[in-house]
Amino acid sequence: MDIVGERVIDAPRDRVWDALNDPEVLKACIMGCEEIEQDSETELRATVVAKFGPVKAKFKADISLEDLNPPESYRLVGQGQGGIAGFAKGGAAITLEEVEGGTKLSYNADMAIGGKLAQVGSRLIGSTTNKMINAFFDALDEHFSAGS
Amino acid sequence: MAAAEPLNTGIGESVTRVEDSRFLRGHGNYVDDIILPSQTYAVMVRSPYARATVNGIDTSAAMGSGGVLAVLTADDFSAFGGLPCGWQVHSKNGDPMTEPKHPILAEGAVRHVGDPVAVVIAESKAEARRAAALVDVNYTEMSPLIDMQGAVAGSAELVHSDTPSNVCFDWELGDEAATEAAIAGAAHVTRLELVNNRLVPNAMEPRAAIGDYNTANGEHTLYTTSQNPHVIRLLMGAFVLSLPEHKLRVIAPDVGGGFGSKIFHYAEEAIVTVASKLIGRPVKWTADRSESFISDAHGRDHLTTVELAMDANGKFLALRATTLANMGAYLSTFAPSVPTYLHGTLLAGTYTTPAIYTNVKGVFTNTVAVDAYRGAGRPEASYLLERVVDLAAIETGIDPVELRRRNFIQPDAFPYDTPVALTYDIGNYQATLDMALEKTDAAGFEGRKAASAARGKLRGRGIACYIEACGIAPSNIAGALGARAGLYEAATVRVNPTGSVAVLTGSHSHGQGHETTFAQVVSDTLGIPIENVDIVHGDTGKIPFGMGTYGSRSIAVGGAALANALDKIVLKGRQIAAHLMEASADDVVFKDGQFSIEGTDKSVGFGDVALTAYVPHNFPLETLEPGLEETAFYDPKNFTYPSGAYVCELEIDKETGVIDIVDFHASDDFGNIINPMIVEGQVHGGVAQGVGQALMEGAVYDDNGQLMTGSYMDYCMPRADDLPNVTVSNHVTACTHNPLGVKGCGEAGAIGSPPAVVNAVINALGDYGVKHIDMPVTAHKVWSIMNANGN
Numbered sequence: 001m002d003i004v005g006e007r008v009i010d011a012p013r014d015r016v017w018d019a020l021n022d023p024e025v026l027k028a029c030i031m032g033c034e035e036i037e038q039d040s041e042t043e044l045r046a047t048v049v050a051k052f053g054p055v056k057a058k059f060k061a062d063i064s065l066e067d068l069n070p071p072e073s074y075r076l077v078g079q080g081q082g083g084i085a086g087f088a089k090g091g092a093a094i095t096l097e098e099v100e101g102g103t104k105l106s107y108n109a110d111m112a113i114g115g116k117l118a119q120v121g122s123r124l125i126g127s128t129t130n131k132m133i134n135a136f137f138d139a140l141d142e143h144f145s146a147g148s
Numbered sequence: 149m150a151a152a153e154p155l156n157t158g159i160g161e162s163v164t165r166v167e168d169s170r171f172l173r174g175h176g177n178y179v180d181d182i183i184l185p186s187q188t189y190a191v192m193v194r195s196p197y198a199r200a201t202v203n204g205i206d207t208s209a210a211m212g213s214g215g216v217l218a219v220l221t222a223d224d225f226s227a228f229g230g231l232p233c234g235w236q237v238h239s240k241n242g243d244p245m246t247e248p249k250h251p252i253l254a255e256g257a258v259r260h261v262g263d264p265v266a267v268v269i270a271e272s273k274a275e276a277r278r279a280a281a282l283v284d285v286n287y288t289e290m291s292p293l294i295d296m297q298g299a300v301a302g303s304a305e306l307v308h309s310d311t312p313s314n315v316c317f318d319w320e321l322g323d324e325a326a327t328e329a330a331i332a333g334a335a336h337v338t339r340l341e342l343v344n345n346r347l348v349p350n351a352m353e354p355r356a357a358i359g360d361y362n363t364a365n366g367e368h369t370l371y372t373t374s375q376n377p378h379v380i381r382l383l384m385g386a387f388v389l390s391l392p393e394h395k396l397r398v399i400a401p402d403v404g405g406g407f408g409s410k411i412f413h414y415a416e417e418a419i420v421t422v423a424s425k426l427i428g429r430p431v432k433w434t435a436d437r438s439e440s441f442i443s444d445a446h447g448r449d450h451l452t453t454v455e456l457a458m459d460a461n462g463k464f465l466a467l468r469a470t471t472l473a474n475m476g477a478y479l480s481t482f483a484p485s486v487p488t489y490l491h492g493t494l495l496a497g498t499y500t501t502p503a504i505y506t507n508v509k510g511v512f513t514n515t516v517a518v519d520a521y522r523g524a525g526r527p528e529a530s531y532l533l534e535r536v537v538d539l540a541a542i543e544t545g546i547d548p549v550e551l552r553r554r555n556f557i558q559p560d561a562f563p564y565d566t567p568v569a570l571t572y573d574i575g576n577y578q579a580t581l582d583m584a585l586e587k588t589d590a591a592g593f594e595g596r597k598a599a600s601a602a603r604g605k606l607r608g609r610g611i612a613c614y615i616e617a618c619g620i621a622p623s624n625i626a627g628a629l630g631a632r633a634g635l636y637e638a639a640t641v642r643v644n645p646t647g648s649v650a651v652l653t654g655s656h657s658h659g660q661g662h663e664t665t666f667a668q669v670v671s672d673t674l675g676i677p678i679e680n681v682d683i684v685h686g687d688t689g690k691i692p693f694g695m696g697t698y699g700s701r702s703i704a705v706g707g708a709a710l711a712n713a714l715d716k717i718v719l720k721g722r723q724i725a726a727h728l729m730e731a732s733a734d735d736v737v738f739k740d741g742q743f744s745i746e747g748t749d750k751s752v753g754f755g756d757v758a759l760t761a762y763v764p765h766n767f768p769l770e771t772l773e774p775g776l777e778e779t780a781f782y783d784p785k786n787f788t789y790p791s792g793a794y795v796c797e798l799e800i801d802k803e804t805g806v807i808d809i810v811d812f813h814a815s816d817d818f819g820n821i822i823n824p825m826i827v828e829g830q831v832h833g834g835v836a837q838g839v840g841q842a843l844m845e846g847a848v849y850d851d852n853g854q855l856m857t858g859s860y861m862d863y864c865m866p867r868a869d870d871l872p873n874v875t876v877s878n879h880v881t882a883c884t885h886n887p888l889g890v891k892g893c894g895e896a897g898a899i900g901s902p903p904a905v906v907n908a909v910i911n912a913l914g915d916y917g918v919k920h921i922d923m924p925v926t927a928h929k930v931w932s933i934m935n936a937n938g939n
Contacts, residue, residue, distance in 0.1 A: 057281070083281040086196040112852055115196025115261065119858030120438055 017071035029139035052121035057085030086115020158672030162825035195258035198292035198853020215275030245317035248308035259477035262442025292514035292853035316510035327505035330466030334457035346449035353404025359420030376696020403658035408520035412481035447521020449474035480519035490525030496566035534903035608912025618700035618892035621784035636783035645762035647755035654694015655706030675741025700892030709782035716778035792816035805931030819891035834897015842905035
């Protein structure tokens with residue numbers, strides 16, 4: 001499944017880049033995120049509670065950052081284990097572009113899901129994921145508008 | 149003595165179903181209804197991956213979770229065997245099929261989504277579920293083998309690393325050279341590639357099992373949703389857990405539908421049996437619907453190329469069918485028999501085709517196991533045959549009805565030996581076809597088609613003539629073909645002192661209505677009211693033995709055993725009556741419940757004979773044992789061969805492609821019929837499942853081996869408003885080799901209907917020149933054809 005989109009964030013590119021690499025900001029902005037720990041410059045561990053239709057589970061995700069080209073682009077690769085709910089894995093290419101009104105963030109992700117998540121939630125993944133992405137950007141907007 | 153009131157509960161009467169009173173009132177007793185003292189609950193941890201290695205399982209967090217009594221993995225089952233396969237097929241080179249181990253719980257590797265890895269047992273189901281989420285399984289995912297052609301095509305990747313290839317067997321039947329020669333020299337050859345779509349059985353009641361170990365006497369009781377409790381006792385006791393029969397009782401109480409999927413021995417049965425002894429308390433497991441989708445054996449899933457060779461007059465000369473049959477990740481109990489001996493042997497159909505050859509490869513893939521599902525091999529055979537015959541009719545310009553008639557085996561040709569190993573004992577294919585055409589007003593079709601066209605609908609008409617083989621037998625032949633069990637049936641008739649009767653039958657009713665049908669046979673034979681008859685089934689502790697219910701065998705095999713046991717009762721009854729009447733037993737006749745001496749007014753009622761048998765004060769004790777109880781084991785001489793002709797008329801909406809079946813008629817020859825109402829219901833149910841396969845149902849895996857159609861959101865089950873008003877008619881040619889002259893009716897509807905429906909769709913789309921559409925023929929597929937370039 002491919003998830004492609006973009007969003008203009010009302011902040012300079014350097015600050016957006018920093019925010020995207022700050023575990024505390026990510027934790028605040030990712031819906032259902034209970035914790036994020038940074039194991040190294042390029043490795044994160046996160047615990048996220050997510051609900052896809054009838055399947056609700058706590059996903060333990062390992063995320064690595066690749067092809068880092070600050071502050072323009074990088075690639076996220078990760079996989080999340082939801083126990084008996086199944087798993088999700090995938091990658092996302094993210095680019096940051098300076099535009100009028102701030103920074104345009106473009107993402108192009110591919111994702112595979114398995115287990116119960118795929119069995120009963122597959123047709124809800126797209127809509128739920130988009131909802132989570134929009135919520136993330138809304139929270140990021142709020143983060144910047146709050147001036148923190 | 150006044151003539152008795154007629155009973156109206158004998159053979160041929162549409163007696164309302166005795167069992168429905170409890171089912172309709174919610175008083176059925178299903179496995180999940182059973183609550184034993186101190187019962188505990190098991191929840192399975194299943195693989196989310198289609199193919200992965202299991203590097204380790206950390207159960208510590210789950211063990212620490214509230215209410216948890218045990219968390220078991222493969223290590224806890226190392227003393228036991230794998231789940232056995234009950235049928236061994238040999239490849240054409242003589243090699244036995246590849247039979248990889250099917251462990252109870254995954255041993256270091258998982259091979260399909262849903263493969264059980266661990267089991268959590270807790271005080272409550274909620275606690276077991278909660279803890280199951282905490283079982284930490286460390287997997288390394290591998291690329292799965294999903295597509296059959298890919299799995300066969302010399303891939304180095306193996307579903308089972310200890311096997312030489314993913315081909316389980318490479319089986320053949322028929323005369324290859326004669327078939328090739330006939331095809332090469334034929335005036336016309338019709339060729340068709342088709343898919344027989346994979347189905348999820350979806351019995352209304354999900355599977356369930358309770359293990360109950362009695363610490364006092366060391367006896368295990370397994371309550372399970374099975375179609376054949378004795379078979380489960382044999383398979384699990386002898387092959388998996390090494391439990392002798394006298395220490396293992398298997399009870400299959402009310403069971404809410406099986407359709408084949410509850411024939412097989414499943415891991416959960418062994419798991420709860422072992423776990424109950426381990427923790428010293430009963431352990432219950434009940435599948436939820438999601439689990440059923442990924443753990444019940446699926447059905448069908450064939451890829452076939454078929455060629456039909458004809459002479460210039462449309463006379464069939466040869467048929468060749470080459471099939472890949474999906475076995476899934478493991479061999480389920482009877483999986484290898486389905487695409488081979490239950491499929492290849494049916495390829496003559498109702499026709500005189502002189503040369504037939506079929507080659508079937510069973511293929512391992514990283515999907516749920518595939519095994520018998522209503523019809524089991526015979527729907528696949530009928531489908532490919534009736535589709536290729538219809539296509540041949542289109543290609544040659546011969547009317548499809550006429551083409552079939554030209555090739556029918558004639559009514560005077562029986563017994564008829566086919567080129568694919570069967571001997572049909574009797575039938576009349578013209579008769580059912582004539583009946584179906586008449587009932588559906590064949591002559592008026594063009595008028596109806598024009599009327600449909602005026603409403604923007606494309607009307608199509610399809611026919612299919614099927615034959616099936618029921619009641620696999622005899623046991624010695626089945627054994628020679630690879631069956632690892634006998635295929636007889638047992639029945640005990642226990643006449644109680646006051647004249648009521650208990651029948652202990654090895655057949656199992658999971659919706660078929662045996663408690664009524666079998667009681668009618670008793671009522672008819674003994675002349676007693678049906679209320680005085682109790683049909684007891686589904687308990688190895690009560691029933692002498694039994695092979696269970698599948699393959700439409702209950703009445704043909706179980707009913708025959710019952711008839712033979714009843715004959716023994718009547719024979720002994722005549723001896724007792726003769727003594728009471730001071731006559732010779734040879735002079736005693738039994739009719740309408742009365743033993744009498746012909747030509748005299750002497751008679752004794754059945755009840756008096758029963759009482760005398762148990763209170764033997766005036767009894768020939770020196771020559772006869774007291775009591776009135778008889779058992780018969782019946783091993784059939786041959787299969788039975790139901791046949792019939794099905795007609796489907798449907799309309800396709802030109803704007804949307806939506807298909808509406810407007811008329812459906814099933815004309816069947818089931819031999820003698822015990823209860824016409826129940827038989828009609830069986831046909832209705834079979835047609836519903838066949839229409840489901842033809843138009844709606846289909847299990848779809850993605851490339852990662854995830855079941856995309858894993859719930860009712862995505863797996864389309866037929867509902868009442870999707871189905872036509874099915875009408876039925878019957879022609880009777882009585883089976884020549886069983887005592888009731890019956891053939892069996894359970895699967896016919898699901899065998900005859902898919903080709904009838906698809907033939908009707910292709911007929912409706914005649915103007916578009918489409919030769920074939922694979923099932924399920926969805927509105928989307930039809931719309932796409934109607935809107936393709938050039939249309």
